[in-house]
Amino acid sequence: xxxxxxxxxxxxxxxxxxxxxxxxxxxxxxxxxxxxxxxxxxxxxxxxxxxxxxxxxxxxxxxxxxxxxxxxxxxxxxxxxxxxxxxxxxxxxxxxxxxxxxxxxxxxxxxxxxxxxxxxxxxxxxxxxxxxxxxxxxxxxxxxxxxxxxxxxxxxxxxxxxxxxxxxxxxxxxxxxxxxxxxxxxxxxxxxxxxxxxxxxxxxxxxxxxxxxxx
Numbered sequence: 372x373x374x375x376x377x378x379x380x381x382x383x384x385x386x387x388x389x390x391x392x393x394x395x396x397x398x399x400x401x402x403x404x405x406x407x408x409x410x411x412x413x414x415x416x417x418x419x420x421x422x423x424x425x426x427x428x429x430x431x432x433x434x435x436x437x438x439x440x441x442x443x444x445x446x447x448x449x450x451x452x453x454x455x456x457x458x459x460x461x462x463x464x465x466x467x468x469x470x471x472x473x474x475x476x477x478x479x480x481x482x483x484x485x486x487x488x489x490x491x492x493x494x495x496x497x498x499x500x501x502x503x504x505x506x507x508x509x510x511x512x513x514x515x516x517x518x519x520x521x522x523x524x525x526x527x528x529x530x531x532x533x534x535x536x537x538x539x540x541x542x543x544x545x546x547x548x549x550x551x552x553x554x555x556x557x558x559x560x561x562x563x564x565x566x567x568x569x570x571x572x573x574x575x576x577x578x579x580x581x582x583x584x585x586x
Contacts, residue, residue, distance in 0.1 A: 380395040383512045385555050386540035387427050392447035399539050399557030404451045410458060415537040416468035417458040419519040420478050422539045422557060422583060425453055426517055435460075436466070437485040457481055467535060471495050471521055471581035474537075478585060494582040501571040504582065505552060508543050511584040517541050520556065527569060540582075543567075 390397045399422045409576035412416075428439035439586040441449035445553030461474065468474055475491040482489045494507045511518045525534050541562070542555030552567040574580060 383509060383543055386426070386512065386517050388422060388445075388516065388517065388539075388541060388557065390447055397447070397560035398562040399560060400417075400450055400454055401560035403559070404447065405454060405458075406451075408506070410455075410523075413463040414454070416474055416521075417454060417461045418583040419537040419539050420452065420461040420474065420481070421454045421457045423517055424457065424478065424481065424521060425450065427585070430515060435487055437487055438482060460484070462563045468537065469521070469523060469579075471519075471583050474519065474521070475583055477584075482585075488575070492584050492586065497576065497579070501552075501568065502582065504567070504571055504580075507582055508540055508554065508555070511540075512543055516584045516586065517557075518584040519583055520554075520582040521579065522570070524575075525538055525578055525580075526575055527572070527573055529543075530565075530570065533565065533570075538554050538563075545571070550579050 374407060388399050390400060400418040400529050402418045403411050405411045405414050422439040424435075426437040428437070431446060439453055441453070461468065461477040472495070473492055475493060479489055479491065492507075492511070494504065496503070508518055520538050520540050522530070522533050522536055522538070536558070537556040541557055543552060544555070545552050553564050554567050556563050556565055571580065
């Protein structure tokens, strides 16, 4: 886990990762784009990996261009091929991909095959405070790096669609009205806002929320 520092979230801008299909744009990939039904049902982890690697390639081409071989703006057709390719490495098991460390190892293997050496940064401490989570996310965003988030079980019914699910964090903001942090995530090709206070502080000891980004 990264050492705790005072987070600087005041000047963070949301990361934009748009995927285009003619005149339609999406915020990151969508697991239902996989051609095979089975891959659609277990595709959120590979999509998060596809988001991170394509973004790195597009944003820092001098270092990471080999992670995403397609040139120009990111279009849906090319990105789906990228999803299919990365799923050969980022392989969900029978119950999905439930380990942030396996996720990291799979992404590193995909990158290594393309001659790229990545360094993983992981927050997997069940006792980590929300301040540590904010610090971790803000550190990544300050480097213009999106963060993968895994939410397994959660007691709040409103978070059911985000449970047993990988997403990609692209923003963090403090709402001045309620003094609560919200994260912006890419999920199912859309941008959603999630109350981080409820997500993080209302979990039970058995609930798992993990974070990872790569440099």
